[in-house]
Amino acid sequence: MTPASSFFDLIRGRRSVRDFLPTPIPEALLQSVLADANQSPSWSNTQPYRIAVASGAVRDRLATELTERFDLGMRAQRQGWRGKLQLLTRQRHVLPDGDFETNFAYPEDLQPQRRATGHGLYELLGIGRKDHAAREAQMRRNFEFFGAPTAIFFFVHSGLREFSVLDAGIYLQSLMLSAHAHGLGTCAQGALATWAGPVREAFDVPADYKLIAGLSIGYASEHAINHYNPGRAKAADFLLAHR
Ligand SMILES: Cc1cc2nc3c(=O)[nH]c(=O)nc-3n(C[C@H](O)[C@H](O)[C@H](O)COP(=O)(O)O)c2cc1C
Known part of the structure; x- marks a missing residue:
């Protein structure tokens, strides 16, 4: 991906990147x-x-804690009621504790667009509709920031x-366009708003501020996933x- 020279290129050339090189971002560039x-x-x-910026050891620790929660949650789901019971009794820290609900029923009228976006991505990756393991592995990548050296978390004032x-x-859009x-x-x-606990532990977040989303940032790899354009x-x- 090359830097854009005009607004036309900038707004049309930005795509979500879901596979990063481990190369750190120079501090001055991030600033x-x-x-x-x-x-x-x-x-x-x-x-x-x-805004909470996680790089280096903090980023690594958050990736470990979030993927651990994801893995335990998925395992519990596979085990049915037995797994869910275990979550509720012995692994409560794995339950989503986000400041906002991230797992809700989609409105019917938005479903076609959502499905098309997901199917297009899995098709590009050669992941079949019934290949739940591969889909889960791709979802898991969210929590290791797709390999990015830096993750940014966004908190919003609940009073407004x-x-x-x-x-x-x-x-967020300004940041993404500037980055591009x-x-x-x-x-x-x-x-990345699914679990707030690990992020609040890592940063000094005022009580009025709620975790709304996260963002992975870094240098895009050559992986085909980075050229996915859902239109x-x-x-x-x-x-x-x-x-
Ligand atoms: C608020 C917001 C939340 C998003 N959450 C995720 C996410 O959790 N995982 C992911 O892979 N992509 C996520 N995306 C990326 C969208 O899927 C992507 O922006 C959309 O499909 C359009 O593709 P493009 O960004 O390449 O233009 C999110 C985008 C926005 C703006």
Whole structure:
């Protein structure tokens, strides 16, 4: 992936990166991406978010703790009621403790788009519809940050209700576009909001701030997954008709 030279290239050239080189990000480069994201507009300029950057040993520890939770949770699911009982009695720390619910029923009208995005990705990876083990392994990659040297966690001020989430989304997009302009790849990850405990243990997070998402950032590998483009509906498809 090459840095973009115009906004047209920048907005169309960014893709979610799901396989990273272990190469660390130079500190000055990361700081300039964060400084760009910091220019984002927000409700009354409140900038109602906090950002936790995990690199090096902190990143490694979080990857270990999150994948451990994922593995134990998946194993319990495979064991049926027996596994679930074990989770509830002896492995409660494995249960999702996110500040927001991440595992909810999708609205029916959004399902086709969601399925198409997932199927397209698995097809590109040669993973069949019934290959649950391979799907699980791909899902697991979320929690080792797809091999990225750095993970960023985003917290929003609960006092500003949904509007802080809106502001964090704008910040996230600024960060992803700046990263792309600087030759870095990113993947925004709702999955990283599943467990808040390990992240809160690693960082000094004020009580009012809730974990809304994470993001992996680093240098993209040559893996085909990084060229996956799920496409978009036409811009006109979002326009509401006049009554
Ligand atoms: C808020 C948010 C949460 C996301 N969560 C995940 C995630 O948990 N895992 C993942 O692999 N991709 C995640 N994505 C990436 C989307 O799947 C991706 O942006 C979408 O399919 C469009 O593809 P593109 O980013 O390559 O344009 C997330 C994106 C956003 C904006």
